[in-house]
Amino acid sequence: MRLQPRSWLAAALLAATGAASAGVTVDYVKPDEFIDMPHSLHDRDRVLKEVTRHFNDLAKDLPAGQNLKVTVTDIDLAGREEPRRWATNDIRIMRGGADWPTMKLSYTLEQDGQVLRSGEDTLKNMMYQQRINRYTSGDPLRYEKQMVDDWFQKTILGSQVSRK
Template sequence: MRLQARSWLAAALLAAAGTASAGITVDYVKPDEFMDMPRSQQDRERVLKEVTRHFNDLAKDLPAGQELKVTVTDIDLAGREEPRRWAIDDIRIMRGGADWPTMKLSYTLEQGGQVLRSGEETLKNMMYQQRINRYSSGDPLRYEKQMIEDWFQKAILGSQVSQK
């Protein structure tokens, strides 16, 4: 009986934690028209899926009960995609000049149906190759992730008042 009571208690705690967790919704408006995305449909989908996953990872730091809604209207990845003469796929060349990553988005941060913060932003990582980056050099979106994380820390978490 004791074991069953512990199981019920554990299940109740898990259910409570699930309903109290922060969440995020990420939408993309006309992603096929974004300024700089891979040409292949499969690679474009991979980029959007990875960007969404990164937003989801960051949203784990939101205080319980808060919901962030992000609408991405444009993405320009770091570097430029250039065709390779005898290859099927293209290669992304990063020269560190005016080829920095940018992203246009709008966002709304809510809690209990009340808007805490909202706005439109153009994210930029102009010094992307000169900064220390905690993401792996093997991560093709390491500069974009750094840019998104910088924005998230400053705009979303920066002036948070803990409501626990």
């Protein structure tokens, strides 16, 4: 079926309106005290902005009218940061042992002001190097994003919508 230009425009506006009415708010409680964050303030801010951006990307899958509020209370990134000789910045080494990523958070999912579900979770990706990951090796938070994707799909979306 071919849409006429007017119908196509109306469909696009309707889709944009639905996407605009769903959203996410991400807050961090004392991020400078998180278990494992880069030492550099610039790198720490970059990590927090990227985590927030990822939650925002996931929120696009929320049905219209739903809003997710996430409060992150701790992050432990995959691997361990180790100092490098004769360098000003550290390097993150991932050995695949007990250095898996974790994140502690609380959340509230609301629909038109009504709480649909809420709770506290500790996210873990213990098999982070043994799983197929859709994020590229150039993405420094690929394991954390995979972990958040799994949680979002299971806990927030459930059977509502499947992730692309």
